[in-house]
Amino acid sequence: MIEFKNVNKWFGKLHVLNDINLTIPKGEVLVICGPSGSGKSTLIRCINRLEPIQKGKIIVNDVPVHDKATNLTKLRADIGFVFQQFHLYPHMTVLENVMLAPVNVKKIAKSKAEKIAMKKLEQVGLTEKSGVHPAQLSGGQQQRVAIARGLAMSPKIMLFDEPTSALDPEMIGEVLDVMVNLVSEGMTMCVVTHEMGFAKKVANRVLFMDEGAIVETGTPDKFFDNPKTDRAANFISMILTH
């Protein structure tokens, strides 16, 4: 479903993605972790070409993402993206946030889009907040709206870029619960996160990155309990003592 072939990317002289090869099959839940600056956010931002790559190939749903001629609008409509800082639209209500893409990208009639949006808000437990503006919500609620916004396009893939890192500890659970529910629906997901509990509970595979390269992959249990490389072991001990 998602395929990276010898992907390389530079920010100026900095080699942020170093020869990445990766295949993510349909239905897989992949957790990506690694120290900050390791390239994990960049990696998932390449999947919908929020970041262009300089070398290699990325194929998503049979679409060549690396190809400059590719119609991004259509590609992106099938991929939901959840940001660390939510990035809800502050000038719109919660409902309008969720309806926006279905109405303007898929050209769904407003009344129908509203029904879809309300259903997605129900899924994240926020129907009663549909009329308020994002600024009136807590961080956890905002992130759940952001997830509903992504889901409203009925995407084939959901990407999460550190979805709980900007949240107060007591709000992390509500967001992870929503994500766990998504997994049970069979959604293909790539999640950049250090939430070990989440990874152990639902991830099929953990991918550990450092300095722009994939250092280690494995099942969550194996990776967290018996890491193969010193770098991974170091990293795990660091997030554990944290």
Next chain:
Amino acid sequence: MMAFYFGQLVEIFPFFLKGLWMTSKIAFISLVSCTLIGLVLGIFRSSNSIILRHLVGVYVAFVRGTPFVVQIFIIFFIFPEWGIQLEAFSAALLAMAIMGSAFICEIVAGGIAAIPKGQWEAAASSGLTNLQQLRLIVIPQAMKIILPPLVGQYVLLIKDTSVVSVIGVMDLTRVGWVTVVRIPEGLMVFTLVGALYFMISYPLILLSNYLERRMAV
């Protein structure tokens, strides 16, 4: 003597109203055209295309770096040498459009630049086209930032219309000049001219202050 001149001034007051009408007409058309052109230029100035950005940058720098009076002279006196002959009224409107749009361009570009990158990214991620990102997400938010300085710029532009009198447009300022020849009571004549300008610009000053206060909240 002063009373005599005052009587004369009252007598020719309709002449002032004509000037006021001309000034209002130029101001109104200019504000609309400057806003539309400035909005488009401001969007170009914030675009991803380096060529477009720099092209507009050069335009803005040139317009902002030269006196308005010189720009009007070029349009009215030099353009005809290149085969572009405009009457004073059209030349005045063209000059105003070029000058005002450059200033408004910078205000618009500043407002767009103030919108966090994440807003663009979120909109792009959900499949909106560049134009939709701009129209639905960025411009509505940038408008709140743009509005107070924009209205402030309107006040400046209204006052700048007085410069068009140098090429013979019979606006409020020129009416003042012409009148002073017949009624040599400069203070009285130009106080009246100033008061009439103030009548148009003061409501906008109030509006600008109000918008700025509302923004601060």
